[in-house]
Amino acid sequence: MIRALCLMTCLAGPAFAQDIEVTPLPGAEDLFSGETDSEQLQEDWDNGIMTPLGPDASSDPDETRERVVRGSAAVLRILDKLTGDVHDMTLAVGEGGSVGRLEVELSECRYPEQNPSGNAYAFLTIHEDGDQNADFSGWMIAQAPALNALEHPRYDVWVMRCNT
Template sequence: MLFKKNTSLGKTKSNLLIFLFFIFPFFLHSEQNLEGNYTNIKILDKISSKNILVKLKNGEAKKYKDLLIKSMKCKNSEFDDNPEITAYIQVSDLTNKNKDDVFVFNGWMFSSSPSITPFDHPVYDIWLISCY
């Protein structure tokens, strides 16, 4: 009777070690790249029918005419076939003298579905364009 050595167990262990040390860090690195430092939004002035692309650094407020806009965080989706961009944005109306209304908009915006959490202002519309 001949005995066979079990070499498949050794191959499985070596394949697992290769995966853990060489391939797995790439997955961790790709997830960290999903969050960006800058947010691009497009602002439409409904009165003049002109739009402008505004680049926001996350965490810093930027004034555009009567609006004070601040992007807190933005993130790209991990799916390439249907990319989704989300950003947490705060918008204040500087013409509003009522100090009880802190923000005109304070929440998450989605690039593919702006109607989920709409920005409601009589003069301006804001759309999320990109995150990088």
């Protein structure tokens, strides 16, 4: 009896899914319109201003922006998921290093001007030995490591802080 009920439910599932009508939330079309203010983004980039993530991001953007300063190096933490070993690696901007089978290159590291130990934003390029395709290329944020993380079966990499 239970098998028959499960079989009927599993087979009938796609038919029911076609009958569901999805109605958008009022005002939601403005949230993801794809429009960006490229001039403002470029100006923020040039001036070293970044918009923080989190609950404060919904308030007035001019009040939540913080001035960031470029660091000369970054401290990264690398976890080998197979052995449980944790390595801290310090890389200077423009420098590369390797741990295990990973090669890591730091292009830039930024931190808040008013609070150097508060957060770090690092642009990293990560790939395996001998592989030209990057496994990761982008900004990692110390306060939100899962936001833009390396997806690798063996290693995890986090930005800890920038050094001056």
